[in-house]
Amino acid sequence: MKVKRTQVGIIGAGPAGLTLARLLFESGISTVILEAKDREYVENRIRAGVLEKGSVELLGRAKSDARLQSNAQIHKGIEISLNGDRCRVNLEKLSGGKHVTVYGQTEITIDLIEVHTKLGGEIIFEASNVIPRDFETKTPVIQYESNGDLTELQCDFIAGCDGFHGISRSSIPPSKLKFFERVYPYSWLGILAEAPPPSKELIYASHERGFALYSMRPPTRSRLYLQCENNTTLDHWPDEVIWNELRCRLGVKDAHLIQEGEIIEKGVTPMRSFVTEPMQYGNLFLAGDAAHIVPPTGAKGLNLALSDIFYLSNAFTSFYDTGSTKELKSYSKTALSRIWKTERFSWWMTSMLHKASETDNFEDRIRLAELDYLLSSEAALSSLAENYTGLPY
Numbered sequence: 001m002k003v004k005r006t007q008v009g010i011i012g013a014g015p016a017g018l019t020l021a022r023l024l025f026e027s028g029i030s031t032v033i034l035e036a037k038d039r040e041y042v043e044n045r046i047r048a049g050v051l052e053k054g055s056v057e058l059l060g061r062a063k064s065d066a067r068l069q070s071n072a073q074i075h076k077g078i079e080i081s082l083n084g085d086r087c088r089v090n091l092e093k094l095s096g097g098k099h100v101t102v103y104g105q106t107e108i109t110i111d112l113i114e115v116h117t118k119l120g121g122e123i124i125f126e127a128s129n130v131i132p133r134d135f136e137t138k139t140p141v142i143q144y145e146s147n148g149d150l151t152e153l154q155c156d157f158i159a160g161c162d163g164f165h166g167i168s169r170s171s172i173p174p175s176k177l178k179f180f181e182r183v184y185p186y187s188w189l190g191i192l193a194e195a196p197p198p199s200k201e202l203i204y205a206s207h208e209r210g211f212a213l214y215s216m217r218p219p220t221r222s223r224l225y226l227q228c229e230n231n232t233t234l235d236h237w238p239d240e241v242i243w244n245e246l247r248c249r250l251g252v253k254d255a256h257l258i259q260e261g262e263i264i265e266k267g268v269t270p271m272r273s274f275v276t277e278p279m280q281y282g283n284l285f286l287a288g289d290a291a292h293i294v295p296p297t298g299a300k301g302l303n304l305a306l307s308d309i310f311y312l313s314n315a316f317t318s319f320y321d322t323g324s325t326k327e328l329k330s331y332s333k334t335a336l337s338r339i340w341k342t343e344r345f346s347w348w349m350t351s352m353l354h355k356a357s358e359t360d361n362f363e364d365r366i367r368l369a370e371l372d373y374l375l376s377s378e379a380a381l382s383s384l385a386e387n388y389t390g391l392p393y
């Protein structure tokens with residue numbers, strides 16, 4: 001068995017693991033990232049697209065924002081469409097001057113990998129049988145295989161940034177963790193299309209046929225989503241059905257705004273809320289989707305992963321600068337306070353905008369009353385704007 005040594009061993013090269021590695025590198029702390037997939041796969045995953053100010057600032061601190069600064073779009077508002085009637089939510093005015101940035105997670109991942117590898121950071125792609133061990137001791141290790149070699153990576157700490165299906169969370173004895181979960185009775189069909197989006201801003205559409213979201217990947221592409229049934233398959237969604245449904249849910253008045261184009265990617269995403277408490281056990285720290293999941297309606301999954309990394313990178317830096325374990329010990333508590341507020345917001349946006357089950361007509365009326373109230377109340381809209389643009393760290 002080969003032996004390697006680093007200060008912080010990171011499992012997973014998603015946005016959480018990569019940003020952590022970049023920030024620690026900038027503070028002179030060594031890391032090795034172990035990633036199960038190959039680089040091409042990691043760089044081609046299509047996921048989130050809306051960034052809060054705190055996320056953009058963190059990517060700046062990670063020295064990975066050069067392309068973002070020149071290619072991203074600033075959005076000062078969103079639109080909400082209710083059965084075809086559109087209403088603009090002025091995020092900037094309602095939040096006291098804040099906005100969101102539209103830039104795809106795919107591009108963020110490409111940027112982080114490019115900068116980190118150029119500066120000499122180590123990412124081991126296609127690492128298999130990755131097993132975190134001995135993290136209840138002061139000498140944790142991550143065992144893994146790469147190119148046929150079995151290696152033991154000795155480290156001071158392990159950061160489990162390996163997403164919802166990763167190995168880190170499941171390596172902690174279940175009796176030490178508590179899980180909180182809600183699975184929703186619908187999913188999203190997502191498409192990426194070579195077609196201009198119907199509006200300069202995102203449109204969240206609640207319609208009697210179900211929810212639809214009209215987003216974008218600047219400069220030329222549309223990123224579009226449709227509420228669908230949980231057991232749907234892509235066979236149910238030929239291109240023509242998708243375009244018709246997108247037109248229909250935007251309403252008769254705006255249907256002409258939909259411009260068709262080649263559909264480059266199609267996929268179904270289930271909707272889940274999930275939180276693990278605590279997010280640390282001994283010297284193993286969980287961050288991002290490894291610890292929590294939100295349904296994508298509030299555009300928070302990626303932003304939450306990055307806010308965890310803000311707290312965790314500060315805690316590691318403080319430890320290596322001063323020897324203090326205070327921030328490391330309180331990492332989970334600090335991160336969870338923001339996570340639960342964001343879980344609440346994502347659950348609220350999801351429940352309010354999606355068509356509820358046919359059988360619960362009471363819940364559906366409450367949902368419509370909530371939407372009606374939101375669109376008629378500056379106080380309610382200000383709360384949406386404050387949460388959508390991002391709660392403070």
Ligand code: RFL
Nearest residue numbers: 012014015016036047048162163166288289299300301302
């Ligand atoms: P990631 O991005 O899942 O990265 C985890 C990385 O760990 C690797 N990995 C392992 N590596 C080594 N050994 C193992 N045993 C491993 N197991 C897994 C994986 O290959 C991967 O590279 O987690 P991270 O960094 O915490 O980032 C979180 C965000 O990616 C996530 O919150 C968002 O993308 C969620 N999400 C969306 N969020 C939004 O805000 N808007 C969206 O539109 C949106 N769409 C999505 C999404 C998540 C999806 N998933 C997870 C299936 C669409 C999809 C399909």
Ligand code: PHB
Nearest residue numbers: 048049215296297298299
């Ligand atoms: C996206 O562009 O992928 C996106 C935007 C807003 C959301 C979810 C996804 O709420």
